[in-house]
Amino acid sequence: MIRFVGVSKRYPGGFEALRHINLEIEQGEMVFITGHSGAGKSTLLKLIPLLERPSRGQVLVNGVNLARLRKGRIPHLRRRVGVIFQDHQLLYDRPVYDNVALPLVIAGVPHREVGRRVRAALDKVGLLNKERSYPITLSGGEQQRVGIARAVVSRPPILIADEPTGNLDPALSAEIMGLFQEFNRVGVTLLIASHDLELIRRLGQRVVCLEHGEVIDDWAGVAA
Numbered sequence: 001m002i003r004f005v006g007v008s009k010r011y012p013g014g015f016e017a018l019r020h021i022n023l024e025i026e027q028g029e030m031v032f033i034t035g036h037s038g039a040g041k042s043t044l045l046k047l048i049p050l051l052e053r054p055s056r057g058q059v060l061v062n063g064v065n066l067a068r069l070r071k072g073r074i075p076h077l078r079r080r081v082g083v084i085f086q087d088h089q090l091l092y093d094r095p096v097y098d099n100v101a102l103p104l105v106i107a108g109v110p111h112r113e114v115g116r117r118v119r120a121a122l123d124k125v126g127l128l129n130k131e132r133s134y135p136i137t138l139s140g141g142e143q144q145r146v147g148i149a150r151a152v153v154s155r156p157p158i159l160i161a162d163e164p165t166g167n168l169d170p171a172l173s174a175e176i177m178g179l180f181q182e183f184n185r186v187g188v189t190l191l192i193a194s195h196d197l198e199l200i201r202r203l204g205q206r207v208v209c210l211e212h213g214e215v216i217d218d219w220a221g222v223a224a
């Protein structure tokens, strides 16, 4: 479903954040990307929704070489790849409902359908009763769940999450991972960058370890 073939990424200024990455992620997999700070985890994730482009090599999503994707098709790709950030990136002057609705409004989804889908997404993350609340009045874990609802509202087959539990305590982190596992159980492919080795180990999923932009380990998962 997602393939990296000989992918390198050199940022303007010359720093090589990724070096010759070869990686294959099957549909329905849940994969953790780990490695030291600056190892290239965020960079790797950003290539999938074309938030960055490789300097060399190819990234393929569902067999489509992203380098050949027409500009007009990028919004379609981005609707198929839900993105979750550590810092939520919510609009703090808008209620929860508006935050979650945003990708659908941008995509021109009809008003009534927006309402239906936003409520379905909020229901999935257990925040149906908070749709009129402002993000600032929510806890860190709840804000992260709003970010997740926004990422899944377009029902993307792929979810990427960059340190989604970075600011959360262990109990809330486990709760967020539980949510990801539920999405995975219904067939969503997940790539999650995380430093939290203990949590990752407990989940028993595949772990790809980066070091200075290279894949140095790729462990298969052990638990179901």
Ligand SMILES: Nc1ncnc2c1ncn2[C@@H]1O[C@H](COP(=O)(O)OP(=O)(O)OP(=O)(O)O)[C@@H](O)[C@H]1O
Pocket: 011, 012, 013, 015, 016, 017, 035, 036, 037, 038, 039, 040, 041, 042, 043, 044
């Ligand atoms: N836009 C950019 N321009 C120049 N260099 C960048 C840019 N983005 C990232 N880098 C550099 O590329 C390297 C990899 O960064 P990246 O954010 O992918 O690492 P990471 O593994 O996600 O790190 P962290 O765990 O600290 O988030 C770092 O050295 C970083 O400084």
